[in-house]
Amino acid sequence: MLIQHAVLGLLSLRPLTGYDIKKIMQESTFLHWSGNNNQIYKALMQLRDEGCVVGEVLHEDDAPTKKLYTITESGRDELRRLSLSMPEAPEVKKPFLVQLAFCGNLSRADLETLLNRYEGEVRGAMFLNEKQQKDGFFSHGSTAEESELWKLIHENIADSYRRELDWVGRVRQAVLPLAGEEKRKEHVKMNYQVIVRNGQKYVKLIPKEGLVASESDGRTLVQFCAEGDTNLLMLPFACLAPEFLRLSTGVAGLVLQKLTNYSIRAAAVLDTAAIKGKFKDFMLEANRGQSFRVFDSEEQAEQWLIGGNINEKHL
Amino acid sequence: MLIQHAVLGLLSLRPLTGYDIKKIMQESTFLHWSGNNNQIYKALMQLRDEGCVVGEVLHEDDAPTKKLYTITESGRDELRRLSLSMPEAPEVKKPFLVQLAFCGNLSRADLETLLNRYEGEVRGAMFLNEKQQKDGFFSHGSTAEESELWKLIHENIADSYRRELDWVGRVRQAVLPLAGEEKRKEHVKMNYQVIVRNGQKYVKLIPKEGLVASESDGRTLVQFCAEGDTNLLMLPFACLAPEFLRLSTGVAGLVLQKLTNYSIRAAAVLDTAAIKGKFKDFMLEANRGQSFRVFDSEEQAEQWLIGGNINEKHL
């Protein structure tokens, strides 16, 4: 399967610039290329040389010059030919299986964190896929039949992730008998509620029902946002475990890392006056990005989350 | 995930030569590398330079000189480090989804053959995976825990294929309503029985219950062998449709291609004296391989299938 096929396919739906294609590929899961320029521009040039597409240079006064590519008749012929070519079986490339196969002399605890981390990665990928399905290029289908097909395609991918999570559960049961069970019960599960303001939703952790205390809790936060179908998150003070507040544990860093990875914007409520030392430096650094802010009150936090950057509290 | 990790992992189980590793990788599904020399020998040299493995040259009198690689203590440390590294989410690389996404103006019939072919490819991959699981490097597990893990790993892969087939079914229902149903009923389904002789099994098509008439029937044959857990197949004369016997249809070629792809050995029963012209040339050519032979009687065919090459009928 060549990237040319995908490019040709996209252009068959509507004329696009190289940049457009790049963005579509970056956002799409099933178009499994990374969406790097090099390949796309090269593919476009090659397709142009083969007469499959034509590039029209557009000079607009109030926009950078761009090249709009349009598919030609012979391009459509080529696409038809590719559409009928022998399908390839899916490539099974699950590095984690290799990792698991050779982790022979690992302790139970290590194995468990490994499984937890894997589950988190899969959950994250799933989250991204679902987000893309909602607001991606392919959601506004042209014909009913096509959008039906695209729905099925996304379903296929979502399904693989779901199955993978099921499988992780089975592995956990098989290799972590008993020992793990009790441990998990000790740790109170976090809970959340979805709050709606002005048509915008955000997830708010419920204080006193579990704390953000470890890397895996960061994963759970991502999951909550996925379930709540939002990328906005409120962390009340009472939800932050001492481990989170102690920099040396690394928990804060790992959790924020997770959140930025899945472009979740989080607002934490802390007594800003009481923050000092290295933790203050860390928070200042974290505040530089767009994905995390600390506020004195929940009201301020909410305003930032749903209303943009007004009333932002700079430490 | 680097191939070095996999190589190190294999060597942690037992010392191996580069050639051994190559073969293991070729046969394994979850070790998703193609098993080409270049990479493996390079990886071994690199690991040697890093002190992770040591290569011992063995001069045996009655065998080619070989280098047996053994993992070192620092190699085991490295493996432990890799085992604990952050797991990667599985790569979803299903070229067929791309193909399907852009097959807009294809006819129903074309779409159906496309789905059929895809199903065949997946089924084939599944077959290979199951075969490997049985007689692969990882079937003779060392500890109970490890073989439990490996079972789970193979289950994971088998599961993905199964789900993929389920999905194909759903797609078929969604995009090929009604029209396809009737068509499928016209075509009588083939049937088979598993015959056991001297502890060896082979699949025998049952005459008069469907004919080998198309490419997709070749796929079905692969499926039958997979179900019967054998790679030996008997094709009685009465099972071969006129389309198979007519070379111009290409059916014979496509079916034999399928069978060789999955290393299935098939014996066809035909009146060898009556074979002539281009079809005879084709059969002669096909007979050159190890995977297909024509016989006058079922007895001869069976002997070749289960007993090796004795009593082989050379056209």
Place this chain on the structure above:
DNA sequence: GAAAACATGTAAGCTGTTACATGATTCG
């Protein structure tokens, strides 16, 4: 005024593939 997004392209490098080169041994 700085950052992000728009827009096009290039260079270097990694991973993995096919194909080639060589030679010994085994099996039918």
Place this chain on the structure above:
DNA sequence: CGAATCATGTAACAGCTTACATGTTTTC
């Protein structure tokens, strides 16, 4: 005797990725 398997290696290349280079426009 020829083909397949064992065994080690190299060369060339395809595909894809990261990072770089450059410049404009929009947004905060």
